[in-house]
Amino acid sequence: MRRALIIGGGWAGIAAMRTMSRHGGSDPGQPTTCRGPRIGGAANPLAATLVEERPYLGGRARSFTDRHTGDEIDNGQHVMMGCYHGFLSMLDAHHTMRRTEDLLEQQSALRVAFADTTGRRSVLDASRLPGRAGIAAGLALLGGLSLRGRLAALRLAALLLQRKASGKGLTCAQFLERYGQPLDVIKRFWEPIVLATLNAPLHLASAELLVTVMELAFLGTRSDATMLIPKTGLSSIFDSVSRHQGRFQEHVGVGVNRLVIRQGIVERAVLGNGREMAVQAVISAIPQRALERLLASSGITDHGLPPAPEMSPIISVYLWYDQAWMKDDFTAALGTTVQWVFDKRRIRPGLVALTVSAGSSLVSEPTEVIAQRCDAELRQLFPELRGIGLRHSQVIKEKQATPLFTPHTVRPAATALQPLAKNLIIAGDWTDTGLPATIEGAVRSGITAAELVYDVVG
Numbered sequence: 001m002r003r004a005l006i007i008g009g010g011w012a013g014i015a016a017m018r019t020m021s022r023h024g025g026s027d028p029g030q031p032t033t034c035r036g037p038r039i040g041g042a043a044n045p046l047a048a049t050l051v052e053e054r055p056y057l058g059g060r061a062r063s064f065t066d067r068h069t070g071d072e073i074d075n076g077q078h079v080m081m082g083c084y085h086g087f088l089s090m091l092d093a094h095h096t097m098r099r100t101e102d103l104l105e106q107q108s109a110l111r112v113a114f115a116d117t118t119g120r121r122s123v124l125d126a127s128r129l130p131g132r133a134g135i136a137a138g139l140a141l142l143g144g145l146s147l148r149g150r151l152a153a154l155r156l157a158a159l160l161l162q163r164k165a166s167g168k169g170l171t172c173a174q175f176l177e178r179y180g181q182p183l184d185v186i187k188r189f190w191e192p193i194v195l196a197t198l199n200a201p202l203h204l205a206s207a208e209l210l211v212t213v214m215e216l217a218f219l220g221t222r223s224d225a226t227m228l229i230p231k232t233g234l235s236s237i238f239d240s241v242s243r244h245q246g247r248f249q250e251h252v253g254v255g256v257n258r259l260v261i262r263q264g265i266v267e268r269a270v271l272g273n274g275r276e277m278a279v280q281a282v283i284s285a286i287p288q289r290a291l292e293r294l295l296a297s298s299g300i301t302d303h304g305l306p307p308a309p310e311m312s313p314i315i316s317v318y319l320w321y322d323q324a325w326m327k328d329d330f331t332a333a334l335g336t337t338v339q340w341v342f343d344k345r346r347i348r349p350g351l352v353a354l355t356v357s358a359g360s361s362l363v364s365e366p367t368e369v370i371a372q373r374c375d376a377e378l379r380q381l382f383p384e385l386r387g388i389g390l391r392h393s394q395v396i397k398e399k400q401a402t403p404l405f406t407p408h409t410v411r412p413a414a415t416a417l418q419p420l421a422k423n424l425i426i427a428g429d430w431t432d433t434g435l436p437a438t439i440e441g442a443v444r445s446g447i448t449a450a451e452l453v454y455d456v457v458g
């Protein structure tokens with residue numbers, strides 16, 4: 001039987017697998033937009049095997065059990081948006097497992113609460129008017145901004161809507177300066193968006209990606225701009241789209257050690273357990289540096305990939321308080337190391353998840369120091385925490401959370417790695433999806449890669 005090998009069991013790999021299995025006729029979901037022929041009943045059908053070197057699927061978006069409390073927590077709080085169309089249609093198509101509404105809480109319109117260390121609260125509320133006018137009204141009424149700041153932000157939003165603001169070749173800091181954004185609106189509005197969506201500081205982050213985020217998410221439809229917060233652990237969401245059957249198999253705990261490439265074709269893969277697998281096509285759904293290591297162990301250093309971008313860390317902190325205390329589901333924190341606070345009362349009343357994006361300054365600090373600092377900052381931000389004790393903490397440092405895309409980063413397309421091997425197709429959040437390194441980017445790259453497999457194998 002002809003076989004495609006998918007290397008890597010993160011969102012890119014699983015999206016490739018699902019696209020192929022639905023296409024190959026073994027999946028009860030609805031047809032995808034895949035271009036290739038239906039091959040389920042063909043005389044020589046195509047099988048797909050996904051291998052993941054870790055003992056679990058999910059890659060950088062997974063959950064695990066905290067040993068002290070037994071609670072299921074994520075490797076870091078993830079937030080999706082209504083504009084994650086690839087991700088959402090993948091969940092929706094899989095009716096046999098859990099429904100999307102059981103997995104994710106979706107806002108009816110964008111609403112973000114902000115808190116600062118003076119105790120001031122403000123809310124960006126897009127529900128007052130329909131469509132994009134709602135975001136404009138929300139911005140116009142956002143508290144804590146000077147009149148000048150508000151007008152400047154509205155002017156830039158209008159330019160973005162008319163596609164008249166370009167971020168090409170600029171960092172976010174340069175872009176915001178060029179479009180006359182005063183400091184208060186940068187600190188209280190733009191910086192939280194950049195950190196949350198690009199995981200990079202303003203002086204490094206690509207403004208082109210910020211423009212994309214604004215166009216697709218905040219200035220898209222009312223539904224596109226909403227936030228979706230997982231109701232369960234990330235691994236449960238992942239489980240709802242994995243577990244394939246028949247010709248489509250997933251194996252965890254076994255990696256690919258080496259590829260045998262001859263005359264521009266990958267012929268075989270050598271797995272970590274010593275097994276060799278003959279392949280007609282390979283989708284590499286692993287991070288760029290992992291792919292470079294795999295190619296090096298296959299004797300290839302001249303792979304034609306652009307230099308791998310630096311990776312940007314995210315520090316996530318879980319704090320277990322004696323009782324629930326948050327008024328909003330989540331709040332953006334201003335003027336503190338902590339940037340976002342999420343109420344995790346669904347898991348346990350009093351549990352909160354904190355996020356520090358672009359967290360390189362915290363990476364080398366001891367975890368107890370980080371937890372103490374975060375607790376102290378929360379008490380400054382939220383007077384309602386007075387008298388409530390902290391019982392337990394967990395700090396997770398994801399040092400390789402996402403690639404840091406600057407204006408100078410070159411991202412290769414999710415396509416065959418030519419001229420090295422015409423049947424080796426690359427996917428992953430780092431490829432040129434046009435999006436920041438996100439679950440949605442990973443999913444879209446996986447779908448594209450799966451479609452290309454049919455072009456390769458015929």
Ligand SMILES: Cc1cc2nc3c(=O)[nH]c(=O)nc-3n(C[C@H](O)[C@H](O)[C@H](O)COP(=O)(O)OP(=O)(O)OC[C@H]3O[C@@H](n4cnc5c(N)ncnc54)[C@H](O)[C@@H]3O)c2cc1C
Nearest residue numbers: 008010011012053059060076078079255256428429438439
């Ligand atoms: C803390 C944190 C918070 C985040 N927050 C958000 C968020 O709010 N919203 C959002 O959209 N995104 C967020 N992201 C980013 C998102 O998680 C990633 O963009 C996405 O999960 C990347 O998926 P991927 O499939 O491209 O890569 P990965 O998830 O890295 O998957 C690659 C897989 O390949 C495996 N692998 C590597 N080498 C081999 C080999 N030789 N053989 C077999 N397997 C191999 C790895 O073990 C891994 O499981 C966050 C990331 C982190 C870390």
